[in-house]
Amino acid sequence: xxxxxxxxxxxxxxxxxxxxxxxxxxxxxxxxxxxxxxxxxxxxxxxxxxxxxxxxxxxxxxxxxxxxxxxxxxxxxxxxxxxxxxxxxxxxxxxxxxxxxxxxxxxxxxxxxxxxxxxxxxxxxxxxxxxxxxxxxxxxxxxxxxxxxxxxxxxxxxxxxxxxxxxxxxxxxxxxxxxxxxxxxxxxxxxxxxxxxxxxxxxxxxxxxxxxxxxxxxxxxxxxxxxxxxxxxxxxxxxxxxxxxxxxxxxxxxxxxxxxxxxxxxxxxxxxxxxxxxxxxxxxxxxxxxxxxxxxxxxxxxxxxxxxxxxxxxxxxxxxxxxxxxxxxxxxxxxxxxxxxxxxxxxxxxxxxxxxxxxxxxxxxxxxxxxxxxxxxxxxxxxxxxxxxxxxxxxxxxxxxxxxxxxxxxxxxxxx
Numbered sequence: 001x002x003x004x005x006x007x008x009x010x011x012x013x014x015x016x017x018x019x020x021x022x023x024x025x026x027x028x029x030x031x032x033x034x035x036x037x038x039x040x041x042x043x044x045x046x047x048x049x050x051x052x053x054x055x056x057x058x059x060x061x062x063x064x065x066x067x068x069x070x071x072x073x074x075x076x077x078x079x080x081x082x083x084x085x086x087x088x089x090x091x092x093x094x095x096x097x098x099x100x101x102x103x104x105x106x107x108x109x110x111x112x113x114x115x116x117x118x119x120x121x122x123x124x125x126x127x128x129x130x131x132x133x134x135x136x137x138x139x140x141x142x143x144x145x146x147x148x149x150x151x152x153x154x155x156x157x158x159x160x161x162x163x164x165x166x167x168x169x170x171x172x173x174x175x176x177x178x179x180x181x182x183x184x185x186x187x188x189x190x191x192x193x194x195x196x197x198x199x200x201x202x203x204x205x206x207x208x209x210x211x212x213x214x215x216x217x218x219x220x221x222x223x224x225x226x227x228x229x230x231x232x233x234x235x236x237x238x239x240x241x242x243x244x245x246x247x248x249x250x251x252x253x254x255x256x257x258x259x260x261x262x263x264x265x266x267x268x269x270x271x272x273x274x275x276x277x278x279x280x281x282x283x284x285x286x287x288x289x290x291x292x293x294x295x296x297x298x299x300x301x302x303x304x305x306x307x308x309x310x311x312x313x314x315x316x317x318x319x320x321x322x323x324x325x326x327x328x329x330x331x332x333x334x335x336x337x338x339x340x341x342x343x344x345x346x347x348x349x350x351x352x353x354x355x356x357x358x359x360x361x362x363x364x365x366x367x368x369x370x371x372x373x374x375x376x377x378x379x380x381x382x383x384x385x386x387x388x389x390x391x392x393x394x395x396x397x398x399x400x401x402x403x404x405x406x407x408x409x410x411x412x413x414x415x416x
Contacts, residue, residue: 001255001273002095003027005110006078006103010096013082013118016046016089024091029072039067042092045079051108052092053078056100076101078108080115085123093118110258117251124247142166188246190219196228198293199300202392204410206399208238208360214407215242215284216358217250221257226292229257232411233286233309233333234358245282248273253288263288263305267333267341270307274334283334285309287326287356291348291413299350299415305343306330310359313377315384315391317351322381324373325354353388353414355380360406361399371402388412 003011010028014021021040023032037043044062045052054077057063068074079094093115103111146162193201207214215235222228231253235245252273256266266288274282289304304312304327311326329342348354362372379398383391392412399408 001252002093002111002114005107005259006095006097006101008076008095008097008101010072010074012042012094012096013091014040014042014094015082015091016042021091028096035068041066041068041074041077041096042079042094045077045092045094046081046089048081049089051078051080051103051111053103053108055102072096073098075099078103078111080108080111082115082118082122084119090119090122106259110255113251113255113258117255120251121247124243188217188243188250190221193220194222194228196220198416199291200388200414200416202388202412204392204396204399204408206360206396206404206408208405208407214238215246216360216407216409217246218356218409218411219250219254220411220413221254223257223290227290228292229254229288229290230356230411230413231286231288232356232358232409233284233288233307234360234407234409235284236282238407241282245274245278245284248277249284249286253286257288257290261290262343263290263303264341264343267305267307267330268339271333271337271339271341275337278334281334283332285359286333287312289343294347299352300348301345302348302354303343303345305341307339307341308332310357310362310373313355313380314346314348315353315355315380316349317353317385317387320381320384322377322384324377348413348415350415353384353391353412355391356411356413358407358409360404360408361395361402361410363404363406388414 003009012023012029013025014023016037019037020034021037021042022034026032041063054060054063057069057075057077063069063077074096076097076099077094079092081089082091082093083089093111142165146165189205193203201220203218205216215238218232220228220230233249235242235249249270252270253266256269260266260269267286286307287304287309288307289302291300291302294301306327307330311324314323314325325344325346327342327344329340331339331341333339362376380391383394392410395410
């Protein structure tokens with residue numbers, strides 16, 4: 001992604017140690033894994049709080065006599081630091097070229113976003129490893145306690161103590177798993193939706209299990225002062241593997257939205273990333289779009305691309321109608337290299353609401369009463385005048401009654 005944004009042949013993700021630089025990910029330098037710190041460029045770049053740019057390495061005093069520059073023929077270098085939540089700089093995401101070049105503010109902004117993506121992936125991995133370590137300690141303590149009880153107690157008391165210990169350990173493990181699942185899930189969803197003049201937004205996430213990370217996701221974020229991007233989707237499966245895919249999808253779409261104006265191209269780029277990075281193959285469904293204010297209180301212009309996801313519903317407060325909105329085409333994302341995607345355009349008028357949802361809402365197979373697409377349309381139609389917040393609040397009360405066996409994500413947008 002970094003190499004594509006800068007149209008450069010070389011890109012790296014590096015971790016800088018006391019005397020070595022390790023390349024965790026490389027593009028264009030496949031044979032390189034580590035170099036001495038004083039021979040590389042990342043060692044100097046990592047101490048910078050902002051993007052580090054050298055337009056011409058041969059004329060810049062910081063790099064003119066660098067061994068790495070001389071051996072690899074590097075003329076251009078730009079990087080952004082990978083900074084932990086505590087403020088520690090761990091390494092950089094960098095791009096390099098063999099010819100003199102410059103970097104725009106937009107390119108450097110995307111490079112910083114990519115560095116933040118790397119940091120979130122590291123934090124996600126660290127949380128998973130911490131969970132595994134704690135679980136192993138609990139299991140070890142349980143085994144030791146059972147052995148000790150077996151040596152010092154008679155069979156009846158041993159059985160009672162073991163049962164009590166197993167219950168305690170099971171409860172601690174359940175609490176621990178729920179705690180880590182909650183923390184991991186928070187990293188996959190935006191902490192809050194943005195304030196957009198002229199729009200009311202509301203969202204809802206209902207996990208099928210409190211002990212498992214789900215694969216549903218959504219986001220809304222600014223592109224500039226007049227445009228915003230949004231997406232909602234569902235990854236195949238659950239658990240840690242689905243969480244990794246969800247994180248990759250979220251930040252791939254965020255990065256794509258910053259430099260691609262056509263949402264179908266964004267889904268095509270996501271399709272390429274999933275096919276390249278996921279082994280075994282994992283697919284997802286996505287609705288990915290942009291919205292722009294029409295001005296003068298005239299609502300919003302929306303372009304929305306489809307990747308195999310259920311249609312949105314456009315609710316009209318005046319007529320009390322619920323209209324399905326989705327492009328005519330659009331295949332699953334990450335399933336095949338030949339996937340094609342399509343987009344539709346619509347005008348969201350004042351008083352109208354767009355309701356997006358994942359299929360867990362309309363596939364509650366174990367519910368005491370069926371609730372499919374038409375049932376959702378009827379439910380939403382009766383609440384067309386309530387706006388985003390009221391509609392989502394009513395769905396939040398309904399969903400537990402449906403007893404869904406899959407996660408449910410809901411996003412609603414109302415033009416004021």
